[in-house]
Amino acid sequence: MSRTAPAPITATLTVPGARLYHEVRGSGPLVVLVGAPMDAAAFAPLADRLAADHTVLTTDPRGTNRSPLDDPDQDSTPELRADDLARLVVRVDAGPATVFGSSGGAVTALALVQNHPGLVRAVVAHEPPFAALLPDRERFLAQTDDLIATYLGGDALGAWAKFMAQANIELPEGALEAMFGGHRDPRVLADERRWFAHELRGTVAWRPDLRALRAAADRIVVGIGEGSAGQHCDRVSRALAAALGTEPVLFPGDHVGFVGDPERFAARLRPLVR
Template identity: 65%
Template structure:
């Protein structure tokens, strides 16, 4: 069983990767998933939720400390869901409640789809499930993704991120892109960024959920949207997911990365959602 521990980092060998994960707190099991975000990105939220939950965070395969045997292997939602499933078996815990955000929300949906017995509630916060959009929007987003990847691999980092933000319909303040992705940066940040564009972005945004399987699996799925995300691509995709599942969207404070920008407000809302409110 999971020990009563605070911020204990461990590693689990699963097929193709040594998975880095961190366990905090005690209580009902809650897993926080990102992609490309690593475990550190969720640390403030995890600390808050660990006051009344056992919280597990991970680096997804190929990112930061979760080193793959083949560093050029693509990361897909199915592979990441299998990693999380193996981690839950290893911990001998569950069923787990899961919050996934962005690409991590796609992982969480893939986990619920493939392993419904291991999951209680999935909070899918702004998953980029573009294949649930209409044909024209789907084609436009897939073409934009290929353009972003090609631009990045050609060496135009800022251009790739500019195209990414434009496709996501996320507006940044003037100069923010250069501050975030320009100049000298840590080698690990650059490596994780390259992995995202080269090996993670396409598989994440090309994944189409099996709505019939999700509905039949018995997992409670919450389609979460940030209050400040209106009009953004992940607002549209999450509403499409909610409509396909026959549920209403659930609003959270903040925008796409509110779990990091406002962890206190996000934690309050997450607790209420997990209680069914």
């Protein structure tokens, strides 16, 4: 890939209750890269690599960064975000989309193929965090309520510590304070607060329509980071693949491998989006 990839075309689409910032790169079959709460910027290096032979759409999910809401207190649900993606896919008008969704974006992508199957050619669901398929789901949701209350009570570091423990993610000593302590960008803090207050629980509490997903199982790939073994999203991904009667596909890196090594990640993803 050239290191001087063309700048993306940027635009805003007005949808019910929000204005969706999005970027379009390249030409060819449509690939959508989406997260939640991650915004378009997190996917830019991966998008640049795929844009050599694809039209690549990235977006800030509603309520995040450059996609403001009419009502800032509106909760974000996978169904609502999937409806937004459906409108963006129609707007780009480059045919059915292959959708790569990571974390909460994987839940969005699953809701999209479940509710708008005609717009989707394939879905790569990379490490979705929803708990519905796990035997300890009630305990997990209770823990989620507790860590949300901790954050909204003013203890951000305590909430993140509980989140990492719940996700079974081990950080080096001092990493939590370095990542989430001290002075931080006000916009990042605003997005973080919205995620805790209005998005996290709706995402992890999502209940898939397994009948609809099984009907589309030949179009769904479940992805797991090679470095995510034993983590919550690894457990969820394996449970989802088992429910669909498929085998998960391993990707380079961990939960955010596409950020740490977009070159290797793109090489693994490219055969799937073809």
